[in-house]
Amino acid sequence: MPTTTGPESTRRPVIVTVDDDPSVSRAVARDLRRRYGEDHRIVRAESGPSALEALREMKLRGEPVAVLLADHRMPEMNGIEFLEAAMDIYPQARRVLLTAYADTGAAIDAINVVDLDNYLLKPWDPPEEKLYPVLDSLLKAWQATDPPEVHEIKVVGHRWSARSSEVREFLARNQVPYRWYSVTEAEGRHLLAAAGEDGERLPVVITPDGGALVEPSNEEVAQRVGLSTTPAADFYDLIVIGGGPAGLGAAVYGASEGLRTVLIERTATGGQAGQSSRIENYLGFPDGVSGAQLAGRARRQAVKFGAEILTAREVTGFEVCGSARTVRFADGSVIAAHTVILATGVAYRQLTAPGMEELIGCGIFYGSALTETVGCAGQDVYIVGGANSAGQAAVFLSRGAKSVTMLVRGDSLTASMSHYLIQQVEADPMITVRTHTEVVAAHGEDHLERLTLRDTTTGDTEEVDAQWLFVFIGAVPMTDWLDGVVVRDDHGFILAGPDLGEAGQRAGGWPLERPPHHLETSVPGVFVAGDVRSESAKRVASAVGEGSMAVMFVHRYLDKL
Incomplete structure (x- = not known):
């Protein structure tokens, strides 16, 4: 296996040396470390395949490789074959072949085959005369031309790949920094080669630790980039379903008032408002604010007060179990709470024209x-x-x-x-x-x-x-999972408070002696806020207001338990 010499650092340029003779390999690494160890990381390998494996891992982690130094005569894969394969991963790295005098003809041929930068005859003693001057020149040339490595998340995909677009949008809306690489560009192909992919399965998401996710789900991406997807508890005071303005408003006010609050969002906080390029009629922002900025601030505010936020989790079921309101996820797991606020928002209605x-x-x-x-x-x-x-x-x-x-x-x-x-x-x-x-x-x-x-x-x-x-x-409410549990209008929007009227009676009537609170659904302790509510205003300000108002009614409900 490849061996690292010198202090660990994933940001110093790497010099890789490959030789199947352990004593020669150690000698080369020793001389390299003595001259370059302070500013470079020295990685040595004793076979071409193991060196290629190390290069792929370094590529995925975003480590810069400056020089590849390979012995010519190695079994399984000779030096020229190794350097040729390495070009697909680190095309900018300078390539040097170590060779015996008898093999200088092969070294000269390699200049054309693998664009060899130089070759060195063994033995290279003294290194001050035969090794260091050559490497000094190559390192200087590499520093002048090599682009900086990217240490954030990398997404490799195709411009016209629907899933590639979805993953990019998921990361952007969750404010996770990433860098996009198209498979039609050289660096995108190099990253795919490092991940062992041929471009048939896209996108490939490469995390800073060097992991590669191929055609990942949003939940898989969320888990690897540090977004929380697993609830910390089984029972809460308040579950907020939906992370748009109404849900974020409810999470901020619920958590700030001491309720054990968890917010569940299927894609990204902000909802449809989070995708708006500029909102100019929201109170307090005379110069306007982007939906992403507003959502990001609200999310940080909710977390500051202690709200737990779960991302990329889809709710598929809801049950009433005595005083508990149980929420079921798509994977079958459940959490429960005394109260629930439904703030699932709406989705854009889709065109049904042919080809869409x-x-x-x-x-x-x-x-x-x-x-x-x-x-x-x-x-x-x-x-x-x-x-x-x-x-x-x-x-x-x-x-x-x-x-x-x-x-x-x-x-x-x-x-x-x-x-x-x-x-x-x-x-x-x-x-x-x-x-x-x-x-x-x-x-x-x-x-x-x-x-x-x-x-x-x-x-x-x-x-x-x-x-x-x-x-x-137009807007379509995503409330099919509430069918038979919460009363909705003819278009699927949730009825609440005085709007329940005859519909609530047809569904079995209001079960309590008191009338429902203004934002309370047909199920006591379950409230609705924002665009998903029937006859709502469909504005950011009103959604935030309803989210905070719903928390007020949550307190009234809890006081009677």
């Missing part, structure tokens, strides 16, 4: 997908929708796109967009609003290439070239 489903993540995105906006630079972008989220995306994308076209089914934007945002859209010369227009088909092989549009007043259709389509069309 096949191209999701490959040019078609629901929501803003801010990680994809760099690729929109200089491109024609289409946006479906006429509410605030669509307007915010249009204004944001117009800064870099060649053009932005908003496709709106209605007569104008006034029915669903705030006045201040309409003014911004109308004043932006890069944005065009097409009313009475809908998408009836999407076309493309591995990514979006064209759209078929229809004028809803005349029925006329036209085909336009398009590589980017962002969809913001």
